[in-house]
Amino acid sequence: MTSHTNGHPQDFEVRVLRQDAPGAKTYWERHRVPYERDMNVISVLQRIAAQAKSADGRQVAPVAWDCNCLEEVCGACTMLVNGRTRQACTALVDKLLEDNPSEIELRPMSKFPVVRDLMVDRRRMFRALQKVKAWVPVDGYFDKGPGGRMSQEEQGQAYPLSECMSCGCCLEACPQYTKVELTRRDGETDEDFRRRETATFDSAFVGAHAISQVMLFNSNPTGKMNAGERIDALTAEGGIQVCGNAQNCVAVCPKSIPLTTSIARAGRAATVHSIKKWFDR
Amino acid sequence: MAKPRVLIVGGGLAGLAATMKLAELDIDVDLMSLTPVKRSHSVCAQGGINSVNDQTRQLGDNEGLHLDDTVYGGDFLQHQPPVKEMCDWGPRIIDLMDRLGVPFNRTPEGFRDQRRFGGTLFKRTAFAGATTGQQLLYALDEQVRRWEAAGKVKKYEFWDFLGPVLEDGVCRGAVAQDLVSMEIRAFPADAVVLGTGGCGLIYGRSTMSMVCTGSAVSRAYQAGAKYGNGEFIQVHPTAVPGADKLRLMSESARGEGGRVWVPRKPHDARDPRSIPQNERYYFLEERYPKYGNLVPRDIATREIFDVCVNDGLSVDADRQCVYLDLTHIPRAELDRKLGGILSIYEKFQGVDPRDVPMKIFPAVHYSMGGLWADYERNAQGGLVIGSPKNHVTNVPNLYAIGECDYQYHGANRLGANSLLSCIFTGLVVAPGIETLVKNQKGAVERPASLYESAAKRHREDHENLLRRPGGGENPYLIHQELGDVMTKTATVVRRNDQLRDAYDKVVELMDRASRCSLSDTGNWTNQNVVFTKSLRDMFPIALAILKGALQRDECRGAHYKPDFALGGIDEGEPSERRRLAEAWCDRFEENTAKWLRSTIATHQSDGQPELTYEAVDTSIIPPRPRLYGLVGGELIEQVWKERAAKRAAGASGPGNGQHAAKTATAAKA
Incomplete structure (x- = not known):
């Protein structure tokens, strides 16, 4: 920090871990950003883009990052801010400087392949939602009256699970969720590569977010009719058995979704389901 | 003949609803979006979605009254047939979303709960906490994922629409760019549907998300599509200022009993909770006794602006803001019904709005205007379902739905009507496109050179920029x-x-x-x-x-020009007041004749617009003065009704004036 006015620094330093492309070397870059009222990490990155100069005065390309809603409902801007996985939009500069006045450190998530700088490829998360059939399989979209009645208590349980914005914080914090990064082989077609990628995604751990979605749909009045299919998906390779019960997921979830409760319920459902299947043989 | 393919650009509520409905109709869809569709701006919608429901119906509500509130709130600047159709579909749309798993809030008996929103006296708004848009979007996202798994939908996420591919003025696909690899290529399509949302970023900071640049719409406009009612931009009354964005505080805060006030003493530095009731100015409640804090948005916004700018009563001295107060409502109820927005305020402001009144100010929020879009009217005054004209722009085969079309909201949108219009337009455009693609030669049979030359133009532009x-x-x-x-x-x-x-x-x-x-x-x-x-x-x-x-030299909805305002009538003896009210109505009629028209912009080669004006279909509910809280409004309304009755007596056609119109539309409901 240079000098202070009204208890605030005039400017502050931001250190960004950059990577130009997948597979490229990573490097740290320092930026100096003038302090303004009500700043968050998003506005810091906006100022860095507008400056186009690093702290040592070199012309540099803007840092690439992902964001959209800026109010923590879209899940886009997950990154590591001072080492902690979180949404960049709710990372307020005043608070960050209080905790560490010397700098703000930004890194991309480590469990997903880096596309560039702070942008990562989280398609594996959405694939997991497909794998576990995270939807209500309705007959169609013609008018068939309302859905099933639901008590306030049931709604009160479903709603928090349904707030999951697929941000990936729970996966970043999970010891069992490890990075899957594939590169295309020589001569492999785009389609073959995608197929191999999907198969690899499906054999790796689905993660807390997908387990919780299974519990959401398995408690829906219509969704529960297909509960078995989802539990089958959860007990296949890469399923709930991989969970090591570290409980990091629930600690970092920005929406305070009771992920470990979902995991415990899913575990019980999986046991009951497999016993039932065994007797039905 | 090759199987038809439709390209949908934008994966918000409108784009996803259109995608799932087209997939159900056995039409293959390419779905393109700047962002993974689950992160679309629809997630930011908070308060709820409007429709007539069993309870309001028993209190005298019907689809015709929803239509009336919508066009009256919108100052009559919208074609009424699409709005009528939307209001008629409302109850069925809520039922559908309920079936798709949206966790709507419930009553103790397990029915869907409703709350009241601005511009109506009925509790029409179904809601899922204070993240209704997010919950509706997720339900549609899940359905589209199901179709994706079934192979009917192919997603192109992180792709940017660069423009339509035109052949003799007809849209045959689009050119787009991969935001990761920067590859530019053409997408042949039998129809292209834009559901790309609003253009808030033109205003720098707004309540809109970072993808809401309006660029896709602008590219269609520059390629020849017309743009309607651009000047009608909704400024939401209640948002929280920030360096990067102005964060919305939903109208549902007022719907659940939130009160807007300022201390009567300018910049009163006391803790707001310690300011006695008689030293507080609840200006919306005082100025609008009938609707109170739930006047339509344009009015609430102007009053907050007026109190801060003209009366100098801003809470803070160094920036404009007023209090939005929820502290009188029990915490458990706030958590259950408004938890989502309260946590936004808490996270960004570091203050718990359950304990301390929020500080808010208006912010740019919604584009009522957008791409001009057509419709085909049926004999009952609604739409012909399955007509390929519904939602097509003036460029054949290029469609516009959701916030990026200019229909439905006129000069001012009512709260909780946008989620309805987005889902409705997505659902209603699909059968029309089905009719279209079954009756034409497929795009994939067009010459490859058409697509190659279109992509080449965009590649050259890209290279030149670099x-x-x-x-x-x-x-x-x-x-x-x-x-x-x-x-x-x-x-x-x-x-x-x-x-x-x-x-x-x-x-x-x-x-x-x-x-x-x-x-x-x-x-x-x-x-x-x-x-x-x-x-x-x-x-x-x-x-x-x-x-x-x-x-536009007049005042209409969100477009407010004080130099052309028709003021109230607040003085004089009865006969003088009567004369003034007559004169007021004369001026209103003149103004209606001159300005009850949609502005239609056509892009010129220098980037500037040429404007023409389009008559508005007001065949269901005749225009009447919008008198929320106007001084002397009762007298004006009386004069207006007398005139309407006289006109009705003179004409043999359908009735005129508010009540007659309501009866006419209620007949079907």
Whole structure:
């Protein structure tokens, strides 16, 4: 920090871990950003883009990052801010400087392949939602009256699970969720590569977010009719058995979704389901 | 013949609803979006979705009254047949979303709960906490994922729509760019549907998400699609200021009993909780006893602006804001019904709004205007379902749905009507497109050269941008300047001298933007060049907004020009007041004859708009003065009704005036 006015620094330093492309070397870059009222990490990155100069005065390309809603409902801007996985939009500069006045450190998530700088490829998360059939399989979209009645208590349980914005914080914090990064082989077609990628995604751990979605749909009045299919998906390779019960997921979830409760319920459902299947043989 | 393929651009509520419905109709869909569709701006909608429901119906409500509230709230500037159809579909749409798993809040008996929103006296609004948009979007996202797994839908996420492919003026697909690899290629399609949302970023900071640049719409507009009612921009009364964004505080806060007030003493520094009731000015409740805090948005916004700017009663001395107070409502109820927005306030402001009144100020929020879109009217005054005319722009085979079309909301949108219009337009466009694609030769049978030359033009433009010499203009700073000009001149209060200056300034900025230098000239995930392109495309729309506002010398909904306001009647003896009310109605009729028209902008080669005006179909509910809280409004209303009755007696056709119209539309309901 240079000098202070009204208890605030005039400017502050931001250190960004950059990577130009997948597979490229990573490097740290320092930026100096003038302090303004009500700043968050998003506005810091906006100022860095507008400056186009690093702290040592070199012309540099803007840092690439992902964001959209800026109010923590879209899940886009997950990154590591001072080492902690979180949404960049709710990372307020005043608070960050209080905790560490010397700098703000930004890194991309480590469990997903880096596309560039702070942008990562989280398609594996959405694939997991497909794998576990995270939807209500309705007959169609013609008018068939309302859905099933639901008590306030049931709604009160479903709603928090349904707030999951697929941000990936729970996966970043999970010891069992490890990075899957594939590169295309020589001569492999785009389609073959995608197929191999999907198969690899499906054999790796689905993660807390997908387990919780299974519990959401398995408690829906219509969704529960297909509960078995989802539990089958959860007990296949890469399923709930991989969970090591570290409980990091629930600690970092920005929406305070009771992920470990979902995991415990899913575990019980999986046991009951497999016993039932065994007797039905 | 090859199987038909439809390209949908935008994966918000409208785009996803259209995608799932087309998939159900066995039509293959390419779904393109700037962002993974689950992260679309629809997630930011908070308060709820409107429709007539079993309870309001028993209190005298019907679809005709929902239509009436919508067109009265919108100051009659919308064609009524699409609005009628939307209101008729409302109850079925809520039922469908319920079946798809949206966790709507429940009553103790397990029915869907409803709350009241602005511009109506009925509790029509179904809601899922205070993240209703997110919950509706997720339900549609899940259905589309199901179709994706079944192979009916192919997603192109992180792709940017660069423009339609036109053959003799007919849309045959689109050109788009992969935001990761920067590859540019054409997508042949039998129909292209834009559901790309609003254009809030033209104003710099707004309540809109970062993808809401309006660039896709602008690219269609520059390719010949017409743009309607650009000047009608909704400024939401209650948002929280921030350095990067103005964060919405939903109207549902007022729907659940939130009260707006300022201390009667300017910049009163006391803890707001310690200020006694008689020293508080609940200005919306005092000025609008009937609707109270739930007047339509344009009115609430103007009053908050007026109290801060003209009365000098802002809570803070160094910035404009008023209190939005929920502290009198039990915490458990707040958590259950408004938890989502309260946590936003808490996270960004560090203050718990359950204990301390929130500080809020208006912010740009929604574009009522958008791409001109057609419809086919049926004999009952609604739409012909399955007509390929529904939602087609003036460019054949190019469709517009959701916030990016100009239908439904007229001069001012009612709260909780946008989620309805987005889902409705997505659902209603699908059977029309089904009719279209079954009756035409497939796009994939067009010559490859058509697509190759279109893609080549965009590749050249891209390369030229990357090659621009250094030392030129900075796109991010130009964007700030544009936002400042637009926010200062084309929001709550509009004056012709300022609009004229703003227009010249924006033309100048447009010229400067063409001389931007890039700080990133690479060809991998280059966000710098993507932003610069979207910035360039903001200007044609910004100019359409400004010119529309400049030429429209009247007040209508969100467009407020004090120099042309029809004031209230607050003095004089009865006969004098009567004379003034008659004169007021005369002026209203003259103004209606002159200005009850949609502004239609056509893009010119210099980037500037040419404006024409289109008559509005008001065949179901005849226009009447919008009198919320106007001084002397009762007398004006009385005079107006007498005139309407006289006209009705003289005419043999359908009735006139509010009540007659309601009966006419209620008949079907």
